[in-house]
Amino acid sequence: MDKKPVLVVGGGIAGIQASIDLGSMGYKVYLVEKTAAIGGRMAQLDKTFPTNDCSICILAPKMIECARHENVELVTYAELQEVEPDGSGGYKVKILRKPRYVDIDKCTGCEECIEKCPIKADNEFNQKLDKRKAIYIPFAQAVPRKAVIDADICRYITQQKCGLCKKVCQAEAIDFDQKEEILEIDAGAVVLATGFDLYDISAMREYGYGQIKDVITAMQFERLICASGPSHGHLERPSDGEIPKSLAFIQCVGSRDQINNPYCSSVCCMHATKEAILANEHYPHLKPHIFYTDMRAVGKRFQDYVTRAHDQYNVEYVRSRPSKIVEDEETGNPVIYYEDTVSQTVKKKEFEMVVLCQALIPSVSHQELAKVLGVSLDSCGFITVPDKLFNPVDTDKEGIFACGFCQSPQDIPDSVVQASGCAARVAEYLAEVS
Amino acid sequence: MADVRVGVFICHCGTNIGGVVDVPSVVEYARALPNVIYAENNLYTCSEGGLASIREKIAEHNLNRVVVAACTPRTHEPLFKNTCEDAGLNRYLFEFVNIREHCSWIHMHAKDDATEKAKQLVAMGVAKVQWLQPQQEYEGDVLKASAVIGGGIAGMTSALSLANQGYEVHLIEREKELGGLVKSVNRLFPTNVDADKVITPIIEKAKANKNIRLHMPAELKDVKGFIGDFDVTIYENGADNVIKVGTIIVATGAQELKPDGFYNYGKMDNVVTQLDLEGKLKQDKKWIDDLAGVTMINCVGCRIPERTYCSRFCCITAIKNAWILREANPKAKVVVLHRDLMAYGVEFEEYYRKAMEAGVLFLRYNLDKPPQIIGKEKPEKIKIHDELTDSHLELPCDMVVLTTPLVSARDNEAVSKMLKVPLGDGMFFLEAHLKLRPVEFATDGVYVAGSARWPVDITESISQGYAAAAKAAIPMSSGKIKVEAITSFVNIGECIACGTCVLACPFNAISVVDTDGKMHAQVNEAMCKGCGTCVATCPSGAIQQKGCTDQQILCMIETLAGGL
Numbered sequence: 001m002d003k004k005p006v007l008v009v010g011g012g013i014a015g016i017q018a019s020i021d022l023g024s025m026g027y028k029v030y031l032v033e034k035t036a037a038i039g040g041r042m043a044q045l046d047k048t049f050p051t052n053d054c055s056i057c058i059l060a061p062k063m064i065e066c067a068r069h070e071n072v073e074l075v076t077y078a079e080l081q082e083v084e085p086d087g088s089g090g091y092k093v094k095i096l097r098k099p100r101y102v103d104i105d106k107c108t109g110c111e112e113c114i115e116k117c118p119i120k121a122d123n124e125f126n127q128k129l130d131k132r133k134a135i136y137i138p139f140a141q142a143v144p145r146k147a148v149i150d151a152d153i154c155r156y157i158t159q160q161k162c163g164l165c166k167k168v169c170q171a172e173a174i175d176f177d178q179k180e181e182i183l184e185i186d187a188g189a190v191v192l193a194t195g196f197d198l199y200d201i202s203a204m205r206e207y208g209y210g211q212i213k214d215v216i217t218a219m220q221f222e223r224l225i226c227a228s229g230p231s232h233g234h235l236e237r238p239s240d241g242e243i244p245k246s247l248a249f250i251q252c253v254g255s256r257d258q259i260n261n262p263y264c265s266s267v268c269c270m271h272a273t274k275e276a277i278l279a280n281e282h283y284p285h286l287k288p289h290i291f292y293t294d295m296r297a298v299g300k301r302f303q304d305y306v307t308r309a310h311d312q313y314n315v316e317y318v319r320s321r322p323s324k325i326v327e328d329e330e331t332g333n334p335v336i337y338y339e340d341t342v343s344q345t346v347k348k349k350e351f352e353m354v355v356l357c358q359a360l361i362p363s364v365s366h367q368e369l370a371k372v373l374g375v376s377l378d379s380c381g382f383i384t385v386p387d388k389l390f391n392p393v394d395t396d397k398e399g400i401f402a403c404g405f406c407q408s409p410q411d412i413p414d415s416v417v418q419a420s421g422c423a424a425r426v427a428e429y430l431a432e433v434s
Numbered sequence: 435m436a437d438v439r440v441g442v443f444i445c446h447c448g449t450n451i452g453g454v455v456d457v458p459s460v461v462e463y464a465r466a467l468p469n470v471i472y473a474e475n476n477l478y479t480c481s482e483g484g485l486a487s488i489r490e491k492i493a494e495h496n497l498n499r500v501v502v503a504a505c506t507p508r509t510h511e512p513l514f515k516n517t518c519e520d521a522g523l524n525r526y527l528f529e530f531v532n533i534r535e536h537c538s539w540i541h542m543h544a545k546d547d548a549t550e551k552a553k554q555l556v557a558m559g560v561a562k563v564q565w566l567q568p569q570q571e572y573e574g575d576v577l578k579a580s581a582v583i584g585g586g587i588a589g590m591t592s593a594l595s596l597a598n599q600g601y602e603v604h605l606i607e608r609e610k611e612l613g614g615l616v617k618s619v620n621r622l623f624p625t626n627v628d629a630d631k632v633i634t635p636i637i638e639k640a641k642a643n644k645n646i647r648l649h650m651p652a653e654l655k656d657v658k659g660f661i662g663d664f665d666v667t668i669y670e671n672g673a674d675n676v677i678k679v680g681t682i683i684v685a686t687g688a689q690e691l692k693p694d695g696f697y698n699y700g701k702m703d704n705v706v707t708q709l710d711l712e713g714k715l716k717q718d719k720k721w722i723d724d725l726a727g728v729t730m731i732n733c734v735g736c737r738i739p740e741r742t743y744c745s746r747f748c749c750i751t752a753i754k755n756a757w758i759l760r761e762a763n764p765k766a767k768v769v770v771l772h773r774d775l776m777a778y779g780v781e782f783e784e785y786y787r788k789a790m791e792a793g794v795l796f797l798r799y800n801l802d803k804p805p806q807i808i809g810k811e812k813p814e815k816i817k818i819h820d821e822l823t824d825s826h827l828e829l830p831c832d833m834v835v836l837t838t839p840l841v842s843a844r845d846n847e848a849v850s851k852m853l854k855v856p857l858g859d860g861m862f863f864l865e866a867h868l869k870l871r872p873v874e875f876a877t878d879g880v881y882v883a884g885s886a887r888w889p890v891d892i893t894e895s896i897s898q899g900y901a902a903a904a905k906a907a908i909p910m911s912s913g914k915i916k917v918e919a920i921t922s923f924v925n926i927g928e929c930i931a932c933g934t935c936v937l938a939c940p941f942n943a944i945s946v947v948d949t950d951g952k953m954h955a956q957v958n959e960a961m962c963k964g965c966g967t968c969v970a971t972c973p974s975g976a977i978q979q980k981g982c983t984d985q986q987i988l989c990m991i992e993t994l995a996g997g998l
Contacts, residue, residue: 013870024908048869058870064509108478110448145509170448170477256783263780294774298746300868300888301859303737319821341822380780388781389622390632392897409779413872414894420873421900427907428598 003027004090004188006426009080009369012040013059013412014404014419015193016066021423022191023071027430030185031066032095033076034365037142038063040195044125044139044219046226048412049274050305056141056228063143075183077148079365083190083373089399089433090188099178101149101157102135106173109137109145113165113174119153123230127220129238130230135165135174140228147173188433189399189426192383193419194369196405199254199261199359206324207253207356212334213239215325218249218271218357225278235282237353239332244286244352247279248336250322251292255359263380266409268357269296273309275355280313289316289351291338299411325354362406375400383407393421399433401425438469438564441497442556443488445479445504447534452477454538456549460503463553467560471495479504485517492521499563503531503556524568526919526981531559554994561993565986569919572959576662576879576909577680581606583654583849586614587633587892588884589685590640591899592906597645599903601910604677605640606668607650612637614687615885616892620715623754623891624785649675657682657852660961661879662915681879681906684863685899686849688885691838693735697805703812704833708751711835715755719762727767727830728759729816731805736839737773738801743860745839747891749776750785752837757789767829769795771805771818798822807834840889854942855880863887873902877942878915878961881905920964920981922957928976929954935968935977944968 003026008019011033019031031038042048043063045055066072075095082094119134134154135147147165155162156176166174198219202210209215214237216224227233237244249272254260269292276288295317297303309315322338334354340347362381363369370377375395376384383395383402393401403418404410410418442464446452457475464473472495476484479502491497500523502514507530515525533552541548578601582593585607593605611617619629640646652670659665666677690709693699699707706714708730714721730752736745752770760768775796777786790796799805803819808828816831842861850857855875858864863882866874873881883902884895909915931953936944943961946953955977957968968977978984 017870021904021908025904025911051868053869058867061508062870068512106481108448108481110450110478112448171481262783262787264778264783266778294776296774296776296778298744298776298778300862301743303744304742304859307742344824378780382780389625389627389893390636390896392893393900408781412869414897416870417872417894417897417901419901420904421897424595424599424900424904424907427904428595431599 005030005185006189007093007187008191010193010195011038012195013042014415016062017416017419018191018193018422019072020066021420023069025427029072031072031074032078034079036077036148037138044222046222047274049270050301060141067143080372086186090186093185093187095183097181097183099180101176101178102147103173103175104144104146106171107146108171112168113147116164116168119155121153126223126230129220129223188430191422192402192406193404194363194365194406196360197364199361201254201358208325209356212327215334215354218355221275221355243283246351247286247353248289248351249355249357251357253356253358261359265360267411270302272357273306276315277309277313287314287316289318291318291320291322293321393418393425399429438499439471439497440469440499440560440563441491442470442473442501443479444475446477447505451534451538454542454545454548455552460552460556464556467557469564470560480510488517489521492523500528501559501563503533505534506532526569527566529559529563531555558990558993561989562986569980571919572917574662574915574960576913576915577678578910578913579679580681580906581666581677581679582683582685584685584687585612586687587616588895588899590636591896592683592883592903593646594640595900595903597643599907603646605646605648606652608653610651612640618709618712620712623750624781660958680910683902683906684882684886685884686843686886688840688843691735691841693836693838696734697807697836699836707836707838711755722759722762725763725766726832728833729769729831730756730835730837732772732837734836734838745889748837750782753786753789756794757792760792760794771797771799840885853880873898874905876940917959921959921962922968922977922979924955925976926954928974930974934971938967938971
C-alpha cells in the first residue's frame with residue numbers, strides 16, 4: 001500500500017515522539033522545526049521531575065533516534081507557508097526553508113568557524129545569560145549538530161565584510177549564496193506539536209523582573225544550575241556572580257489571575273520543587289522557600305517528591321501569593337512582601353535570589369499557524385480541541401491532530417502520551433480515508 | 435587467527451581531536467600493530483570523502499576488519515557500520531574507538547599524554563577487532579492481533595483504535611458489560627454532560643466493530659510467549675480458551691477507595707463517597723430539595739502517611755458534584771473542604787472559578803484540625819476550621835461526601851505475575867520509564883493504559899488508550915521485529931543451570947530448559963536487550979554476549995597492560 005507522508009510541526013519532545021512512532025509504523029514523516037535544531041524546551045531543562053533524570057541525557061537518544069530514523073526527514077530552520085486541502089482528506093503543504101548559509105551536508109560541526117566569528121549576540125538557548133556568535137550551533141547536543149548563521153547580525157551578510165567563517169571552514173560548508181527554498185509535500189495528515197513560550201513578565205512591575213538584578217525566571221534558573229549552562233552549574237547570581245545564601249521561588253507569576261492568564265500552567269509547582277531540590281543538593285546551606293497558591297502535585301509520584309523536598313532537602317513551602325518584590329536599598333537584594341496566611345499578618349523577607357515561575361503560554365507562532373492551517377485557537381491561544389473529553393488530540397480540522405503543550409498545559413509524560421496518541425489517530429485516519 | 439586484515443581510520447574531527455592528539459603519529463603507531471594492513475588519517479572520517487575512503491580501502495586491501503578512532507558511537511556508529519556493509523563487510527566486524535570524548539576533550543591541556551592514550555585506545559580496538567565474528571541479526575514474526583485486557587474507557591479506546599487500523603483485537607472484560615468505572619458516574623467534567631449518553635455509543639461501537647472479538651465475561655488465566663507470539667489463556671463460557679496474539683495492552687483500571695474508619699463512613703447515614711453520590715444523582719433527585727447543607731471533604735484516605743499520593747482528578751469530581759447540588763438547590767450551603775485545589779490546566783481552572791461563581795464555598799482545611807461531623811444517625815452540622823482565615827465555622831450539613839482516591843485493582847498482582855511485568859507504588863503497574871515511556875513496559879510487546887498505571891481522568895485514559903494502541907501497532911505494522919546482534923548466548927557445556935541469570939535479567943529473556951536431560955539456561959533473542967547483566971552475574975562464565983565476550987574484553991586489557 002502506498003502510504004501518504006505525515007507532516008509533524010514542532011521538534012520538541014512531543015513532535016519527536018510522534019515522528020518516531022509514525023516512522024516506526026511505516027509512514028514517511030516530515031518533521032518541521034522552526035529553529036536550527038530539534039530538542040525544544042526539554043533540551044533547556046537541567047533535570048526532570050520527579051526522577052531527577054538529566055533532561056538532555058534522556059532526550060538526546062530520542063533526538064538521535066528521530067534524526068536517524070529511516071522514515072523521518074528533519075526539516076529544520078523551516079516554517080509552514082501554505083496548507084491547502086488536497087481533496088482526498090490530506091493537505092498540500094508548502095514548507096519554507098530559511099537560508100542557513102551553511103550546507104548541512106558538508107558541515108561537520110567542528111566549530112572552527114564559531115571560534116573565529118567576531119560577532120556576538122544574546123544566547124537564546126541560555127535565556128540570554130551569555131552570548132553566542134553570529135555563526136553558532138544552538139546547543140552542545142543539537143541535532144543536527146550543524147552550524148547556522150544569524151543573518152540579522154552576520155557582518156558578511158549585512159555589510160559584505162568579514163567572511164572569516166568561510167575562510168576557516170575546511171569542509172567548505174559556508175554558502176552565503178543560499179536562498180529561501182520551498183519544499184512541497186502532499187501530506188496525508190498533520191500533527192501539531194508547537195509547544196510553549198514564556199510569558200513576558202517584565203510588564204508585571206510589582207515583581208521587579210528586569211529591574212532587580214537577582215530576580216530571575218525559572219528557565220534562567222534551569223540554565224544556571226545546568227552543568228552545560230553558562231555558569232557550568234554554579235548558581236552565580238547575576239548581580240555579582242556570588243552564590244546566594246538564600247533563595248525563594250514565587251509560583252503563578254502571570255498565571256491563575258484575571259489580568260494576565262486565567263489558567264494554571266500545570267507544571268510550575270513541580271519544576272519549582274525540582275529546582276529547589278537541585279539548589280539544596282548543590283548548596284546544602286540553602287533553605288529554598290516556595291511561595292505557592294495550591295501545591296498541585298497531581299502526577300505519578302509527585303506528592304512524594306514534594307514531601308521529600310520538604311523533609312530531605314530543607315524546602316520551605318509557604319502558602320501565600322506575594323504582592324510585591326522591592327530592592328533593598330542597602331544590599332540590593334530582592335525583598336518579598338507577602339501575607340502569612342497562618343498568622344494573618346503582612347510580612348517581608350529578604351532573599352539573595354528570587355526565581356519567578358512565570359506563566360507558560362502557547363507558542364507565539366500560533367496566530368500565524370492557525371491562519372495557515374485553518375485550525376482555531378481557544379481564548380488563551382491554545383489550539384482548539386473541540387471534544388477534549390473523548391477526542392483529546394483531534395483539532396477542528398479533519399486530519400489535523402495536536403499534542404503536548406500547544407493544545408493544553410501539560411508535562412513531559414502527558415505530552416509523550418498525546419504524541420503517541422496522535423500517531424494512533426493518524427493511522428486510524430489514514431486507514432479510514434484510503 | 436587466520437588472515438585477519440585490519441584497516442584503521444583515525445579522525446582529526448577538525449581540531450576537536452587533531453588540535454590535541456598528534457593524529458599522524460597515532461597512525462604511524464597503528465600501522466605497526468599486529469594484523470593492521472592499512473592505516474590512514476582523515477580530517478573528517480564521517481564526511482562523504484572519509485566514508486568513500488573506507489569503502490575503497492576495504493576493496494583495495496581486502497580488509498576484513500575495520501577500526502575507526504573518532505568521536506562517539508552514540509551518533510556515528512551506525513554510519514560507519516553501514517559503510518562497512520556497503521563495502522560487503524559484515525557490520526559486526528567493525529570496532530569504534532572514541533578518542534574525542536574519552537581522550538582529546540578531557541585531556542586538552544596534556545597533549546603528549548593524550549596522544550599516548552589515543553595510541554593505547556587504538557591498540558585495544560585493534561586487539562579486540564580480531565576476535566569479532568560476523569553476526570546475523572535475529573528476526574521474528576509478529577502476529578497482527580492484540581489482546582486488550584479490560585473493557586473500561588482506556589481499553590475500549592485501545593481496542594477501537596487498533597481495530598480501526600485494521601488489526602484483530604481480542605477485548606477481554608471480566609464483568610458482564612463494557613464501560614468500567616465510568617458506568618457508575620452521573621455526569622462528566624468539565625462539560626457536565628450525561629455520562630451514559632456519551633459512553634453508550636462508544637460501548638456500541640466496540641461491540642459492533644468487526645475487528646473486535648469481545649470476550650465477556652472472561653477471566654485472564656495465563657500468558658505465555660513473548661512479543662509477536664503470545665498465548666493468552668482466558669476462562670469464558672465455562673472453559674479455557676487460548677488466544678494467539680502479537681501484543682498485549684493492560685487496561686485493567688482501578689477502584690474507588692471505600693474509606694472505612696474515616697468520618698463515620700459506614701456507620702452514619704448520609705456519609706457517602708463521591709461514587710456513592712454519583713449513584714444517588716443518577717436516580718430520582720428530589721432529595722436534593724430538602725438539603726440544608728452538604729460538605730465535601732477532599733483527600734480522605736490520601737496524601738496521608740499511609741497512602742501518600744494525590745489521585746489527580748478527585749478535586750474536579752468534588753467541584754462537579756458540588757456545583758450540580760448547588761444548581762439543583764441554590765438554598766443549600768455547599769462547601770468543598772480541600773487541602774490544595776488541584777484544578778490544573780485551562781479547563782479545570784475555569785471550571786473551578788465557575789463553581790465558585792455559582793455559590794460553592796471552597797475552604798482550606800489542615801489535617802491537624804480536621805472537620806468534625808455533629809449528629810447521631812446522620813450529620814446535622816459540621817465544625818470546620820478554615821485555614822486561610824484561621825476561623826472556626828459551624829455550618830448546616832445533612833450530607834457529608836468523602837472524596838477518596840482511586841486505589842489499584844485487587845487483581846493487579848495476579849495480572850502482573852502472569853504477564854511478568856512489575857508493579858510499583860500503591861500496586862499500580864510500573865512503566866518502562868516514568869518520563870519518556872509512560873505506556874510501555876520494559877518487556878517488549880506489553881503496554882499499559884489508564885488508571886491501571888496511575889489514577890487518571892477519562893480524557894487522560896483515552897489519550898493513554900490511543901498511545902498504547904500506537905505502541906502496539908508499531909511491531910504489528912511490519913509484522914516483524916529485528917534485534918541487534920548484541921544479545922547474550924549460553925555455552926551449554928559450562929552452564930550449571932543455577933538460574934542466577936534468570937533472576938538477574940530485567941527483561942525476562944532467560945529461562946532454564948532441559949535439552950536431552952541436560953538442564954541449562956536459554957536466552958530468548960527476541961526479548962534480550964544486550965544489557966549484559968546476566969554475563970556479569972553468571973558464576974560459571976557460561977553466558978557471553980556477542981561483541982563483548984570475555985576473550986574480546988580480556989585481550990583489550992592485556993594489550994593495555996602490555997603497553998604500560
